[in-house]
Amino acid sequence: MSLDAKIPDGPLDEKWNHHKFNIKLVNPANKRKYDVIIVGTGLAGASAAASLAELGYNVKAFCFQDSPRRAHSIAAQGGINAAKNYQNDGDSVFRLFYDTIKGGDYRSREANVHRLAEASVNIIDQCVAQGVPFAREYGGLLANRSFGGAQVSRTFYARGQTGQQLLLGAYSALSRQIAAGKVKMYNRTEMLDLVMVDGQARGIVTRNLLTGEIESHSAHAVVLASGGYGNVFFLSTNAMGSNATAAWRAHKKGALFANPCFTQIHPTCIPVSGDHQSKLTLMSESLRNDGRVWVPKKAIKGLSALDSLKVAEADRDYFLERKYPAFGNLVPRDVASRNGKYVCDEGRGVGKTGLAVFLDFADAIKRDGKETIKSKYGNLFDMYKQITGDDPYEVPMMIYPAVHYTMGGLWVDYNLMTNVKGLYALGECNFSDHGANRLGASALMQGLADGYFVIPYTIGDYLAKMPYDKVSTDHEEFKKAEEAVKANIDKLLNSKGGRTVDDFHKALGKIMWDKCGMSRTAEGLKEAKKEIQQLRKEYWEDVNVVGVNEELNMTLEKALRVGDFFELAELMVDDALDRNESCGGHFREEYQTEEGEAKRDDENYAYGSCWEYTGPDKDEKLIKEELVFENVKLTQRSYK
Amino acid sequence: MLSSLRGATNKKDIMDLTLKIWRQKNSQDHGGFKTYKVTDISPDTSFLEMLDILNDQMEKSGEDPVHFDHDCREGICGMCSMYINGRPHGPQEGITTCQLHMRSFKDGDTITIEPWRAKPFPVIKDLVVDRTSFDRIIQAGGFISVGTGGVPDANEIPIPARISNEAMDAASCIGCGACVAACKNASAMLFVSAKVSHLALLPQGEIEAKERAEKMVEQMDEEGFGSCTNTGACSAECPKEISLEHIARLNREYYFAKQSSENIHTGDEVHGGG
Numbered sequence: 038m039s040l041d042a043k044i045p046d047g048p049l050d051e052k053w054n055h056h057k058f059n060i061k062l063v064n065p066a067n068k069r070k071y072d073v074i075i076v077g078t079g080l081a082g083a084s085a086a087a088s089l090a091e092l093g094y095n096v097k098a099f100c101f102q103d104s105p106r107r108a109h110s111i112a113a114q115g116g117i118n119a120a121k122n123y124q125n126d127g128d129s130v131f132r133l134f135y136d137t138i139k140g141g142d143y144r145s146r147e148a149n150v151h152r153l154a155e156a157s158v159n160i161i162d163q164c165v166a167q168g169v170p171f172a173r174e175y176g177g178l179l180a181n182r183s184f185g186g187a188q189v190s191r192t193f194y195a196r197g198q199t200g201q202q203l204l205l206g207a208y209s210a211l212s213r214q215i216a217a218g219k220v221k222m223y224n225r226t227e228m229l230d231l232v233m234v235d236g237q238a239r240g241i242v243t244r245n246l247l248t249g250e251i252e253s254h255s256a257h258a259v260v261l262a263s264g265g266y267g268n269v270f271f272l273s274t275n276a277m278g279s280n281a282t283a284a285w286r287a288h289k290k291g292a293l294f295a296n297p298c299f300t301q302i303h304p305t306c307i308p309v310s311g312d313h314q315s316k317l318t319l320m321s322e323s324l325r326n327d328g329r330v331w332v333p334k335k336a337i338k339g340l341s342a343l344d345s346l347k348v349a350e351a352d353r354d355y356f357l358e359r360k361y362p363a364f365g366n367l368v369p370r371d372v373a374s375r376n377g378k379y380v381c382d383e384g385r386g387v388g389k390t391g392l393a394v395f396l397d398f399a400d401a402i403k404r405d406g407k408e409t410i411k412s413k414y415g416n417l418f419d420m421y422k423q424i425t426g427d428d429p430y431e432v433p434m435m436i437y438p439a440v441h442y443t444m445g446g447l448w449v450d451y452n453l454m455t456n457v458k459g460l461y462a463l464g465e466c467n468f469s470d471h472g473a474n475r476l477g478a479s480a481l482m483q484g485l486a487d488g489y490f491v492i493p494y495t496i497g498d499y500l501a502k503m504p505y506d507k508v509s510t511d512h513e514e515f516k517k518a519e520e521a522v523k524a525n526i527d528k529l530l531n532s533k534g535g536r537t538v539d540d541f542h543k544a545l546g547k548i549m550w551d552k553c554g555m556s557r558t559a560e561g562l563k564e565a566k567k568e569i570q571q572l573r574k575e576y577w578e579d580v581n582v583v584g585v586n587e588e589l590n591m592t593l594e595k596a597l598r599v600g601d602f603f604e605l606a607e608l609m610v611d612d613a614l615d616r617n618e619s620c621g622g623h624f625r626e627e628y629q630t631e632e633g634e635a636k637r638d639d640e641n642y643a644y645g646s647c648w649e650y651t652g653p654d655k656d657e658k659l660i661k662e663e664l665v666f667e668n669v670k671l672t673q674r675s676y677k
Numbered sequence: 678m679l680s681s682l683r684g685a686t687n688k689k690d691i692m693d694l695t696l697k698i699w700r701q702k703n704s705q706d707h708g709g710f711k712t713y714k715v716t717d718i719s720p721d722t723s724f725l726e727m728l729d730i731l732n733d734q735m736e737k738s739g740e741d742p743v744h745f746d747h748d749c750r751e752g753i754c755g756m757c758s759m760y761i762n763g764r765p766h767g768p769q770e771g772i773t774t775c776q777l778h779m780r781s782f783k784d785g786d787t788i789t790i791e792p793w794r795a796k797p798f799p800v801i802k803d804l805v806v807d808r809t810s811f812d813r814i815i816q817a818g819g820f821i822s823v824g825t826g827g828v829p830d831a832n833e834i835p836i837p838a839r840i841s842n843e844a845m846d847a848a849s850c851i852g853c854g855a856c857v858a859a860c861k862n863a864s865a866m867l868f869v870s871a872k873v874s875h876l877a878l879l880p881q882g883e884i885e886a887k888e889r890a891e892k893m894v895e896q897m898d899e900e901g902f903g904s905c906t907n908t909g910a911c912s913a914e915c916p917k918e919i920s921l922e923h924i925a926r927l928n929r930e931y932y933f934a935k936q937s938s939e940n941i942h943t944g945d946e947v948h949g950g951g
Contacts, residue, residue, distance in 0.1 A: 177835030
């Protein structure tokens with residue numbers, strides 16, 4: 038198979054405009070003859086559903102939550118980037134493009150990223166028109182703040198709830214189209230398979246989570262906006278229900294999965310407190326502006342936050358300030374995460390578990406006063422106290438890295454279409470814009486750019502060439518897919534084994550965190566592959582799923598998702614093993630500089646790794662998309 | 678994952694609890710309380726993780742686990758919904774159930790857990806209720822009618838920071854339904870007012886303000902929510918601490934709309950509070 042990314046010709050800053058003119062349009066009167074399925078109602082899915090419905094397409098939208106308003110985009114705190122240059126500080130579309138390419142450690146596609154930067158300015162206009170209450174200056178104009186990886190202030194925000202406000206904006210636009218009858222909304226419905234007819238994506242098979250009914254839905258195109266796969270690790274900052282099933286089932290029907298090993302580990306999360314832990318909570322990275330990260334120079338077993346006050350200044354190791362004097366505590370996410378792990382591996386970690394480092398505000402409070410610190414971080418300090426019981430005004434916080442975002446996803450071309458005709462992937466579900474590492478405040482930007490400003494153009498190019506004829510859900514391909522889904526469910530329900538789904542999921546998560554997490558080795562990855570295969574075998578023989586299919590059964594929902602996580606985990610390991618370099622979130626211990634920093638290999642690995650499913654229990658086939666950099670110069674990142 | 682940890686927690690902090698949980702197989706089932714025991718609960722466990730532990734026990738013995746809605750577990754998605762000892766989202770103010778931790782309880786406590794009780798929120802199973810009535814209220818008018826594209830530059834609509842902040846206070850509603858659950862009349866006024874107020878405060882939302890208030894209130898009534906008698910339980914129990922002022926603004930918007938609008942519907946019924 039050869040891959041064509043369909044990048045338009047011409048200069049970088051003219052590609053999108055030319056492309057929009059060149060692609061085919063569907064006449065307004067004809068749009069109503071086309072049906073489009075959208076899976077997921079986060080920023081990408083909701084904005085796409087609303088925009089396509091406004092254009093006149095018939096949209097069917099699906100979410101597993103009880104309402105489209107609850108998708109996990111809602112939990113994003115910090116903000117959304119846009120190259121508005123409202124601050125007159127030298128920002129531009131090209132600078133946002135450049136920062137994103139560099140932040141991604143030169144593993145993303147130039148043309149897509151430039152289009153993202155172009156669309157960013159329209160997103161802010163759109164959201165304000167919808168009534169999103171962004172923060173404002175006293176003069177009434179929009180306020181900005183700065184974020185990691187950028188030297189300009191381009192981040193728009195709505196307190197610490199930017200994701201919520203943007204999602205509710207998209208949800209309101211979607212609700213308007215539901216009321217207008219242009220979107221048919223399916224809540225509490227999960228996609229369990231993609232249906233292909235004559236080589237084109239023509240529908241999906243779903244399970245109604247309330248009744249267990251397996252249903253088929255047919256359309257002229259299918260758009261996946263189903264988010265990322267961080268929950269492979271069991272513990273992550275993702276929502277409990279976030280899963281990879283829609284994307285994975287599409288992969289098994291032929292869609293290439295790209296760069297699965299690129300996962301982002303965020304350095305400032307509240308540490309695991311015990312084996313009861315179900316998920317992890319992020320603390321905004323802005324805290325590192327004032328907090329100092331440290332551990333004791335010599336290991337002190339079980340050092341509590343309260344006892345840390347007794348550790349003399351001379352006995353503390355402010356390891357980020359020591360190793361990176363230029364950037365100090367503000368090194369990028371991947372560097373901060375890795376170094377926190379190293380000191381814990383040395384046995385110098387703190388807290389009951391020894392898997393935490395201190396983030397200390399004592400100096401900042403002494404310098405600026407408690408009120409100043411409160412005005413900057415009050416809500417975060419409250420949240421921390423709520424979860425841990427410790428008061429960060431009195432004792433240092435404890436933090437530890439956690440899985441936060443997945444840069445990998447379904448391979449898409451410039452039109453956001455996968456290699457499967459008529460199947461699109463938007464937002465975190467695709468691999469397109471963040472390379473090996475995503476910058477803060479860029480996930481919201483990408484979700485909305487894809488949904489509001491890319492897919493409404495590019496899907497028309499495909500549909501314009503499609504006949505209006507609908508495929509009946511009685512077609513044998515639908516029936517076959519339904520049967521396969523039912524068989525899978527029966528297998529799980531009939532297994533009647535001895536271990537719970539969570540038990541398996543936790544075991545899988547531990548393998549992935551230990552061997553395919555913050556740092557990886559060829560040896561560890563090879564072990565991980567064997568362990569995953571063994572565990573997956575046990576899963577299908579020994580899992581215990583109580584209850585029946587024909588009612589609300591949350592254990593069964595989890596069991597189906599975890600079954601797919603096993604297969605995806607193995608591919609993540611294969612991908613990490615193939616990539617003999619360190620870049621962004623992917624750190625292979627064999628490939629580091631003498632100072633212990635990531636060592637990229639642009640000569641051999643400047644490609645997107647696109648994996649093709651070849652059948653059950655078979656190794657997947659690697660297809661490379663060579664990345665061509667015509668507008669930026671590849672440099673080594675250094676933060677010393 | 679960290680199996681050595683249990684022993685590391687101070688022995689005296691560990692809790693044994695009795696749980697009285699509402700079990701209801703489906704919407705037709707009458708349902709009733711059942712009593713369960715959980716032991717060795719660490720104070721660092723979140724309330725929902727305590728239920729996870731219970732469910733793990735039940736699954737191991739082949740029993741149907743307790744179903745409850747939850748997703749983000751960070752207090753923002755609005756999915757979690759239950760009364761804990763009679764109070765929506767439990768004993769602490771300004772948080773959702775998923776943010777509640779077991780250090781708020783003590784060894785030997787009996788905790789009663791129920792689903793939201795309101796006619797427009799029918800029970801689906803155990804602690805899971807159907808809140809699609811909220812979606813339909815938003816669909817009735819909880820939006821500004823702009824399509825994608827063709828909008829003015831964001832800074833062409835200046836908004837005083839004070840107004841924007843007040844709109845943000847209202848917009849922070851997570852749609853969990855605690856206001857309805859707390860209200861003796863099962864009124865949805867706080868939920869509806871949060872959206873009406875958010876959009877009415879902003880110049881972008883002003884154009885449709887009248888129609889929005891009328892349509893959303895009409896839908897609220899159609900769904901079967903009760904009337905507002907200004908008791909304020911909704912605001913007191915709201916995890917996002919949304920103020921009663923927004924209900925006052927909704928009433929103003931609504932009466933103003935009824936007096937002056939050329940709108941579709943001129944029902945005789947009086948809505949809301951006074």
